[in-house]
């Protein structure tokens with residue numbers, strides 16, 4: 220890193236057991252501090268032969284296994300060694316991956332052969348992503364839950380959000396972790412992405428969250444004068460309940476007072 224400007228791109232390979240969120244958070248913060256290095260995106264390679272076994276592995280104490288975390292946080296998922304499995308096995312793996320992460324792009328490969336343009340310059344975390352985000356959000360796949368510990372949920376509500384209330388909503392989820400689903404389990408969001416409208420702001424706003432870090436930024440796209448404003452959010456995480464999240468969000472869009480009496484926040488969730 221001392222030879223500043225000498226690198227075009229850095230591909231960092233973490234160990235098979237790493238939680239990419241921790242590494243990603245580091246680079247994200249670094250960019251905020253004015254560093255030349257910014258986080259472009261997270262790529263996860265899944266082995267077709269053993270992927271499903273790893274993804275469904277049960278960990279003690281109900282912890283989320285590493286493979287699932289790696290898929291959940293990926294912006295690009297390469298399903299590799301497809302030659303080693305049957306079409307049916309591949310289908311099961313695809314469905315499982317999609318139910319965990321409905322937002323990331325999925326490519327199927329052999330010997331990990333992939334055109335570099337597919338994996339470099341993903342811009343998954345910067346405001347450039349706003350241009351394609353709208354399209355992407357229209358195609359978020361939310362497959363049936365399949366007993367998966369981590370799932371993707373998404374919702375869209377018309378209108379604008381109040382910036383302050385939106386921050387409270389996100390902080391309750393990511394920091395306080397005090398939002399419960401209908402079964403009384405605390406929701407755990409590990410990835411958050413969205414395009415929202417803030418009252419009186421001409422630009423569409425991008426929300427990005429990973430683990431406990433999040434950012435609300437103006438995108439390069441303005442709301443068209445005659446277009447209906449809306450907020451769309453995608454959450455990847457555990458114990459997520461779309462209805463509860465949507466109701467809470469509606470409370471944030473409407474009046475701040477309503478938020479305190481909104482469902483799902485009674486009781487205290489243990490901190491992690």
Ligand SMILES: Nc1nc2c(ncn2[C@@H]2O[C@H](COP(=O)(O)OP(=O)(O)OP(=O)(O)O)[C@@H](O)[C@H]2O)c(=O)[nH]1
Nearest residue numbers: 234235264266299300301302303328329330331332
């Ligand atoms: N049949 C087949 N073999 C593959 C493919 N990709 C890699 N291999 C082989 O699988 C073996 C193990 O390679 P990888 O799974 O890529 O190993 P790795 O990623 O270095 O291992 P870790 O980083 O420790 O996970 C090597 O002999 C590769 O040649 C593929 O698409 N099909």
